[in-house]
Amino acid sequence: MIRILTAALFCCLPLLCRADEYQPKVAEASKDAELALEGFVLPDGIQGRLLAAEPNIANPVAFYVANDGRVFVCETFRQEIGVEDNRNHMDWLHNDLRLETVEERLAMFKKYLGHEVEKYATEHDRIRLLEDTNGDGTLDSSKVFAQGFNNILDGTGAGVLELDGNVYYTCIPKLWKMQDTDGDGKADRHEALHHGYGVRVAFRGHDMHGLVVGPDGRLYFSIGDRGYNVITKEGTRLKRPDSGAVFRCDLDGTNLEVFAYGLRNSQELAFDNNGNLFTVDNNSDSGDQARLVYVVQDSDSGWRMYYQYLDDRGPWNRERMWYPHQADDETAAVQPAYILPPIVNISDGPSGFTFYPGLGLADRYNDHFFLADFRGTAGNSGIRSFAVTPKGATFDITDSHEFIWSILATDVDFAPDGSLYVTDWVNGWTGEGKGRLYRFADKEHISAVTGANVTKLLASGLTDFKAEELMELLNHADRRVRQMAQFELVKREEFPLLLKAAESLTDDTKSRHVMWALWQFGLQSAERATKVAAAFLQHSSSESEITTQQLKIFADLARRHPIDAVLPSDLRAAWRERAAELTKVADLRVAGFAAVALGKIGKAEDAAPLIKLLTRNNDADPVLRHQAVMGLVPLAERSPGSLLNFVNNPESTTATQRALAVVFRRTDDMAGLSKLGSGDPETNLEVARALMDERTGTAKFMVLHSVTSDLKGDLLRRALEAMYRIGSDEAATLVAEFASNGTTDDSMRAVAAEMLKTWNNPQQTDTVNGRWRPLPQREVSGLDEVVRPHLAGMLAGPKEVRQTAIEVAAMLGLKDVIPTLKEMLADDAAEENTRVAAFKALANLEADIDSLLNKGRGDMSEAIRVASLELLAERRPEDAVPALKSTLDVGSVKAKQTALRLLGQINTPATAEVLASAFDAYNKNMLPKAVALDLLQASEAVGSDKLTKLVNNFRMDQKMIGTKVAEWNECLEGGNAERGRTVFFGRAAASCRRCHKVNGEGADVGPDLSAVAKDKDRTYLLEAIVDPNAKIAKGFETTIIVDINGRIHSGIIKEETADVVKLMTPKGAIITVATDDIDERAKGQSGMPSDITKALSREDVRDLVEFMAGLKTAKDGSHGKEGE
Template identity: 45%
Template sequence: MPSRKSLLFLCLLLPVALSAQKLDLIPDARQPTPVVAPASTEAELALKIIQVPKDLKVNLWAAEPMLANPVAIDVDERGRVFVSETYRYRTSTLDIRHYMDMLELDLSSRNIEDRAALIKSVFEEEADQFKIESEVIRILEDTDGDGKADYSGIFADGFNDPLSGIASGVLAKNGKVWFTTIPSLWLLEEGDTPRTASKQTEIARGFGVHFGYTGHDLHGLIFGPDGKLYFSIGDRGTHIRTKEGNLIDLPDEGAVFRCDPDGSNLEVFAKGLRNPQELAFDEYGNLFTFDNDCDNGDSERLVYIAEGSDTGWRNGYQYSLLGGAGPWMLESMWTPRHEGQPEYIIPPIANIEDGPSGVAYYPGTGLHPRYQGHFFVCQFRGSIASSGIYTYTLKPKGASFELDDKQLFLKGVLPTDVTFAPDGKLYLSDWTPGWPKSTKGRIYTVEHAETEAGDLVKQTEALISQRMKSRSTSELLNLLAYPDWRVRLEAQFELVRQETDPALLYDQAKGGIFGFNQMHATWALGQLVPGNKKAAGYILKLAKEGTPEVKAQALKLVGDHGLAQGYQTLIAALDDDSDRIKYHAALSLGKLGNPEAAEALLGLLLLNNDRDVYLRHAAVKGLVGCVNKSMLDKASTSPFRALRIGALLTYRWLKDPAVARFLQDSDVTL
C-alpha cells in the first residue's frame, strides 16, 4: 500500500502531467470584418434542384452578399428576418478534434475561467488571435413587398470574447432579440436607431466549459407557454452562478434551461443531452428536441424532454478509453427503452435521421392543413445530396409519446434552421455545400399557393404584425381559440400583461368540451398566480374538475407555484385513469415537498410496475422532493422490484450512500 508521502508526491506530480504544452493555431486569415461573397447566379441555379411536394413552391428570399454562414434564423412580428452568422467557426471557436494534444487539459476544465486560462497557457502569444473574429446578428427585410429581401444590415456584433462560441441561437420579439453564443445569453434591444441593437445586456454567463466539438454550443431559444425562456446547450458544459446565487454545475453534459425573459430564475429543466440543437413545443405544452449521435454507430434521437430528466450522455464518453463511446454504446443508451438499459436514464422516443439542427412546429396556418401536428426538422449532413428537411408526427403513449409518421419534406439544400413567418411561409437558412464556413448563405421560403392566398393566412399575418396591446379583453379572450398557435400564445401573454380578471380566464378554461382556449386560459392563470390568490384558487379548481388536458396542466401548475392547498388533489390524481395526469401530479408532489406523499408515490411505483419509464421518473422525482428516508428504507427491502428500483433511483438523485445496499440485492440488475 502506498505511503502518505508517496501519495502526496503523486498528487504534486499531477499538475505537471497535465501542464500545458505549447500548441500553434492552425493558420487562417482571421478577419475583424465579415467577408461575404459578391452577388452571383449561384443561388438561383441552386433553387432549381430543391425538391418539395408538388403543391408547394420554393422561392429564393435572400443570398450573398446579403448574408453568409447562417446558423439560426427567426422572423419577428414585422416580418424582419434575424440571422445569427458565424465567422469564428473552427478558426476562433476551436474544435478539439483539431487540437487533440490538449484533450486532457480541455476535459479537466471545470468552468469557463479554466478554459480562458487554458487558451493563454497553450497558445501563449497567439491567444490574442481569439479576439479578432466576431459573430454577427444580421437583420434582413423585404421593404417593398415583392417577396425578396432588399435590406441587409448588422443588428449587433462585437461578440469576440476569446471564449466566444459560434452564434447559435436567435429569437426576435417586439424590438428585443435574445441571442446565445457561448459563454453568454444576451438580450439585445432595438432603440431609437432602427435595425440596430442600441443596448446589449449579458443576462447570463458561464456556458461552454470545454472546447469540445464545435456546434455543441448554446442554442435552441424558444418561449414556452409559461412565459419562460427555454434554451439548450451541447456537451461543452455549464458552470454558472445564477442571479439568485444558485450554482448550476453541469460541466460535462448538455442540458435544457429555462429562465425569465430578463435572465432571472435560471434553472436546469433537463440534462444528459449531447447536442440538442433546437427545442420545440407542441400546442399542448410538451417540449421536444432532436439530439445528435456521437459518430460511433449510434443514431440521432427524438427526445421528449421530461422535466428533471437525465438522458444519459456525458462528454467523456466521446473520448472513452474503452473506445466506441464507452457505456453509451455498450449499454445502448441511445436507443428507445429496452431490457438491460441503465434504469436512471430517460431513453428517446425513437431514433431518427442524421444531423438534426433547426426545428419548428407547425403553428396551424400557412401551409396545407395536412401539416397540422408536424415537427419540421433540418437534417444537416455536410452535403446537399444527403441533407434536407423531414417532418415527424407523434401520438400519445402512456405518459409520453411514440413516433407516428415521418416524411421527407424537402431536399437539395444544406439547411441549418427553419421557422414559420407571420406571412404563413416556411423560411429556411441554407449553409451552402460543405462543412467549413464559407462566404455564402441563403434563405429560401416555402409556400402553399392556394393556402397562401386565403383569408385565414392574411388575417393571421395582420393579427401578428399589429400585436395585441390595442385589443380589448373580449377580443383577446376570443383569440385564445384562434387556429394559429402563435396568435393564441400572444393573446395569452397580453391578457397576463393586462392583469385580466382571473374569473374571465377561468370561464374560458372550464367546460366539458376541450378547446385550445382552455389550455391558454389555464396557462394565463398560471402566469398570474404569483401575488394573485384568486388565480391560484382557480388553478386549484381546474386541477379537480378540468377536462383531462386542462386538469393535467393545472396539476402541473400546483407544483410549479407551490400551492400547498392542492396537496390532497395531487394525491387523488395519482389514481386517475390517465397516465399523463398521474405524471404531472407526481412531479408536483415532489415540488410541494410533503414527506407524507411518499406512501402514495410508492403506491404509484408499485401500480406502474416499471411499465412506463416516464411515469416511474415522475414518481421518483416526487420522492426526491419529499425526502422520506424511513419510507425509502422500507421500499429498498421490499419483495417488489418496482419499489426497490424506485428507491435506488431516488437515492441516486439524492446522492445518498444508501445506494450501496443494493450491491447485495438479489436482482443483479440493481
C-alpha cells in the first residue's frame, strides 16, 4: 500500500513547553488536516495549502496576521467549562436578566454553583503565536504567547490584533494590551485597559471581538449581547447590560466611547476604502436572519438580550426589526423609527469578517468583503464574498457569492503576501482540541503583490522612508501600505506637510488618507482641531466624498473637544452656514453627515433645516433619518424645549413626528413625548416605545393612552402592560373590560385575560419584551368584583380567553359562575380543553367532590377521566391508589401515563407494590413501551429498595445493548407532539429551528425535516437527537477516502452499500469507490451539538420524537428526501 502522508508533517509536530505551562487537551497529529484540503470547494485559480494544524493550533476562534507575517491565534478551551450559556442553566435565567455588573455575575455563579464554581478556573483561553522561522512559507514555530485567562469571570478570548509591538486582546471582562519586551515570543507585560464587559451570561459565544484599527487611528471592537458596565479612564460610566455594541478608544485605552449599540452578536468589524464601518450580526434562531449592518455612529440596531427568552422574540420579530428598511408593506407599517435596520439579510453564522486590501486577487474583488459563515458543520460553512454600492445615505449589496466552501471557518484575513488565511474549527460547536490554518492564493494575481513590494513594505514598518516618499505611498494599491504610511506621518508629527496637502484635495485614495491623518492630529488637541477645521473650510471641494469626509471628521472633532475651544466664533458661524446649506443638497450621504455636523455646532434655530431634511426624506432612507435625528439631539440637549414648536405642526409629516419621538427618547424629554402622544397612530406607537420599552413611564403613558378598542397591535400591547404595572382597581377594570369585549383582537384579549390571572402575583418580566421589571405581590381586594361583571363576556370569547377566564373565576372563588361551568362540562360536544378547565374550576369552587369525581370517571372524554384521576390523587391520595392501579390495567396509554405520574407523587408501601407489579407487567410486554419513562420516573420518586433495584436493572439492560440510543429507549414512544413542537420551535435551550426547517419555518443549516418520518422510524429520530454522529443525514456527511493507490477522494456521501461508497465531489461529480479499495477513511462530524440532551429533559426528548414522528408529509404535499 502506498501512503501519501505521514503523521510527521512539519505543522503537526508537538512542541516542548515549560513544565509550568497550562497543558490543555489537544488532539494528536494526524494527516486529516492535509486530507481535508481535497474537500474544499475553491474558485478557479485558487490554490489551498495547510499552514498549521493540531497540536500546534487548537480551537481557533480568531486570528490576526501581523505585518511581518507572524500569526496570533485566539485559542479557547473554556467552552462550557467556564464560558457558560443560559440554555444550560435555565434555573438562573431570571437572576441573569437582572445583573448590572460583572461582579454581580460572579456572585450569581457562587450562589448557584457553590464550590463547583472553582472548576470555572481550571481551563484557560490563550493566544498562540505561529511563525515562519526559516523563510520557506510554512509556520514551523508555535508558541503560547499569552495564557492564564482562566478567571471565573473570563469569557472566550475572541479578538486579537498586533500594532507597533502592542498586542490587543478582547477577553471578557477586560480589554488587554500586552507586549513581548525581550523578543522570546511570549508576552511579559499585561495591562488591562478596561474592565466591565460581559455583565450577563446570555449565550455562549456572545463575547468581545472584532478588533480593528480605524482610519482615525483608533481601536474599534465589539461585544455581543452579554452587555457592558465600564468606567472609562476619564471616569465616565458606559452601561448597557442588555445589548451588544461597538466601541472605540485611543490606542492607550483612553477616550473610550460607545460607537453603536443594539447588536446581538456582531463578531467582527471591517472598514471599506472610504472609512465606512460594517459588520454582520447573528440571528436569534427564531426564523429571523443574520444581517449586514452599516455601523453608523450612535445607531441602535434594536436587539436586547431579553428578547431571546420570549418564544416569539417579542418586538424583534413582531415589529420586524431584523428586516431591511421597508422590505415590504408590513415592515414599513411596524418597524420602529428608533432603530437603524440592516442593509440586507445574509449568512447563517457570521463570524470572521475582513475587507480586501487591494492586491492578490482578480479585479472582481476590488472593494469586496470576505465573511466566514460558521454553521457547525463543514459541508454548510465557508467564506462568502460581497461588495456594497451606495444607495442614498446607505448601501446595497452586490456580487454576493460563496468564495470558498465546505470548511468550518471561524475567521478570515489577508496575509502580507496577498493570500487569504482561514482558520478551520474542524467539528462541532464547543471545540474538540483540533484546529487548522490554511492559506488560499490566486496563482495568477498573487504576483501583483510582489511587484508592488507589499510584503517588504509592510515588514519594514516604513520607518526609513522620507516624508515625501510616505506621501506617495498614500496612493499605494494596497490599503495596508497606505494606512501604515498615514500612521507613520502622524508619528513623525508631519502636521504642516499634511495641512499643505489638504489645499489640493481630489477624489483619490491619497486625499482620503491625508484627511484621515489630519483627523488623527485634530483628535490630539483643540488647537490642532481648530487648524484642521479651518483648513477644511478654506479648501472645500465639489467632490461629494471629500465633502463627506470633511463633515464627518469635523463633527467628530467637535465631539472630542469643547466647541468653543475648537472654533472661534467666526469659524463656528462659517461652519454652521456651510453645514446648514449642505443639508439641502441632493446627495443624501453629504446631507446626512452635514446634519450631524450641524448638530454639533448649531443653535436652537438650526433645528429648522434638520426638520426640513426629515420632511424631505419622509422615512425613505433610514440612515438619513438617523443622522438628522442625531443632528437634533445635541440641539435639544443644549436648548431644552426648543423642538416643541415642531410637534404636531400641520406641515409636519408622520415621518417627521416619529423622528421627533426618537429625539425625545434619546434626550429623555417627557414633555416632548407627552405632546407628541396626541398624534397619529404611528407616532403614538413610537412614543409608546420610548415611554415603556426601556423606561418606567407607565403613568405618563396612561395619561396618553387608555386601554380601549381603538388601540391596535403593538400600541395596545404596551397599553395593557402599562395597566398591569399600575395594578390598581381602575387598571384591572380596564383590562377586564377589554378581555370581555368581543369586538377587539382575540389574541390581545387572551393577553389581557392572562394578566388578570396573575394580577395579584405578577410576573417579574415585562410582558411586551421580557425585560426584568419586578413587581411586588399585591392585593387588589376587590378584584373579584372587578372581574365578575365581565366574566360572561370572557367566557363567551374564543377558547384561549375562555379557558383563562375559567381559571380566573376559580382563583377568585366566583361561585356564581358554577352553573355556567356545569353546562360547559356537560356539553360533550364542547372543546375538550374548555371542558377540562371547567372540571378543574368546579373542583375548586364546589364542596361536592364526590359527584364531580363520579362524573369525571364515567365521562366519554379521556381528558376528563384523567383530570378526575388527578383530582382524586390530590384530595384523597390513599383512596386513589386502587383507582390508579385499575387504570394501569384497563386505561388508555395517556391514562396509564397519568396514573404512573400520580403514583410517583404518593409515597406509600401500597404505591411501591403497585409500581413493582407494573414493572413486572412491563417486562412481560403487558404494558406498552409508551409508559416506560413514566414507570421509571415514578419508581425513582418512590424509591423503595425493590424499585431502586428494578430501575437499576432496567438501566443496566439498556447499557448492555452497547449503543447510546439504547440508553434512551424509554423516550421512543409516548410523547406529546404539541409539546414537542414547542420544544422544537420555541425552546431556547434546544434551538432546533436554528438549523432545521419544518414546512418553511426555521433555517436551512441542517436537513429539512418537513417529511423526515416518511421513511425514518422512531429509533432513527431518537438517535439523531441523542447521538447525532451515529448516522449523519445524507447530503450532510463529508467523507475523505484514501484508496489503495494513494488517490484522495472527498465529498458528500450519496449512497453506501457493503460493496461501494458513492461520493458527490465538491464540483458536483459522482464517483464510486469500491469498499475493498479503501485504504483509509476520515468521517466528518455532524453539525448538531452532541450534548444537546444536557439542555433537555427526558420528557422533552420523548416529546420531540413524537413531534418528528408525525412529520411525514411536507406542507406542499411532497415527501422530500432532504431529511434522510
